Amino acid sequence: MAIDLSWQVPGDAGNLLSINAWRFEGDGSGPRVHLQAGVHADEIAGMLVLHHLLPRLQRCQQQGRLKGCVTLVPQANPFGIGQFRQGKLLGRFHEASGQNFNRAFDHSLAMERPASNLAQWQKSLVQLAADADLVLDLHTDDEALPYLYIHRSFWPEQGLALAAALQVDVVIVWEDGGDGSFEETLINHAAPQLAATVELRGQADVSDALAQQDADGLWAWLCINGVVDEVAAISEWQGDAVDMGCMETVLAPRAGVLVFEKSLGDQVEEGERFARIIGRPGDPDTEVTLHAAQTGRLVTRHRERLVAQGAVVAKFTGTRLSDSYSGGVLDP
Template identity: 30%
Template sequence: MQRIDHPLLSPSLGSHKTLTSFHFGTPGRGPKVYIQASLHAEELPGMLVAHHLRALLEAADAAGQVLGEVVLVPVANPIGLAQRVDHKAMGRFDLDTSENFNRHYPDLAKVVWPVVQDTMVADAATNVKTVRSAIGHYLQQDWKPDTELQSLRHRLLSLSHDADFVLDLHCDCESVMHFYTEEACWPRFEPLTRFLQCQAVLLAKNSGSGPFDECLSGVWWRLADNLASAGNPAPLPQGCCSTTIELRGETDVSHALAQTDAQALLSYLQHLQVLACAQPPVVPPARCQATPLAGSETLVAPSPGVVVFAAQPGQILQVGDLVAEVIDPIANHSQRVLAGVAGPLYARVRDRYVTAGGELGKIAGAKAFKTGELLGA
């Protein structure tokens, strides 16, 4: 194992933050997997999973079982982790810019297309190397971050841009295990959702807003689309499959859960043959079917009030089922919030007071009905 500390740009005199990565195996010897936790810094389950996964990876490394390369970043956002207002963690948005830490990553396909469009050949592996080299050159030579936030984004991409698989560990407010990925990545990730026993899987082709995971996977299908539009038959496979894994809710921080999740990730690495094992792990049965992110219903409060949930995370709902009541104790009035689609209630808010129009929860419907930006703030 190798530990590398990466200093970020300092926003103020006399202080700076550092991003730390742990490296297992040998670069270039086999598939590369990049795993990071808590890019939204108040989402802590991923940090504990990374802690337990690190111990498993250290043991595998010591036993010579790392056939490829694994990069682990257990604390992906030291900026957000240090942000507190009135004793409350503020790790989702950068206080200097008000930007979401998991949005506004660059469109790498737009950046490298002029460089690679005339260099694609008949060999797919060569084309993957060409694209990765172009992205690496852009990150090393062309993108010059000038803020602390940009230096964080730049460093995370520098560590991950040449990975075959990228796992971004998050969590929701109160939720069951669920999973976001782009459609092009789904075939390679389907076993991972089984190892993790996901209760909802949300698929999209470009959910919008430039999140970290889609920055890395989106470049490949976008470039493949560009080649097809240009009438170029050169093959370009999905060189990076990336995902956002939602490790249940914010308070689901326990050794038992984290050890279970770390073992699931280890089993997936063995399944990919990034780690050697005596017997290939058995892929468990799926707990859910994948559904379109565009079919996910976000329930909102029709008025302000105290929230009383009738439905629990993971509960399978039918259209018209009661999800929550919003109670106005001044007007002595209660409003019912009903499911508009059928499917699992995979996430809900933690706060029990909501303002008018505030988000209450999400149901994974099977039929797409939304267009445009599919991610919330």
């Protein structure tokens, strides 16, 4: 049977918030794995993937085929999941402090006694994963192809099998972080053999069919890493690996109605138009056209079609260092 590792942290109003977690112990001959979803609470797809994976792990354990140890945290963020405002879930930032939920984990870990309830939650989440050999943090983008975000030390040796198992379209390789994300904090303070962020498409891509497809990919990855006593075959990976500095992030030069002229995955040539923004509908003089800074594939798109000035409109792969890249993380 799975070990219930659920715990509670104080909420912003003093109420107790619960985080559900389960650990499946194998015979000890395989690696230790930590899988979590929903650190950004408005990114739902990974929650459903782990919901599909949990009974499969339970059956595997009962059949004596589980070699490693697997910890699942299907809904990791109890703060953000309750931040509904006028029918919309605002789960990326902590409403009380304005902090991005996936930032400053390193500061929380450094505190002997966390200074806030949010820091207490972050520290407990990192400590739960600290002894794992393999760690995956499941996220989604606005609208996106499936992609991995992975540190250079793990690519391609440890990461290639994961990319192939999940059949992601793009792998973004990063080196300099500094934002204290969950993944970066584990890399800096623990000793995982692999820690990566998996972007499961876009926020609206939540269905049983997609979740089962992704759960199957994760299962194959567990098998080939010796966590499960089962033979799994994975297809050769056909995607693109891109250094983070070569990614092109396009910001909205003005607010207005956003109209895309290219679809996700499309190849766009340098200088080619891919979208336009209409500042004041009815006034053609307020329309601006957006062009690709270099040749590459359209990886992400802004989900809302009324965009604010300065918002991320799209991200593209590239083959040279982006003129707009100044180091650090890909997103704000």
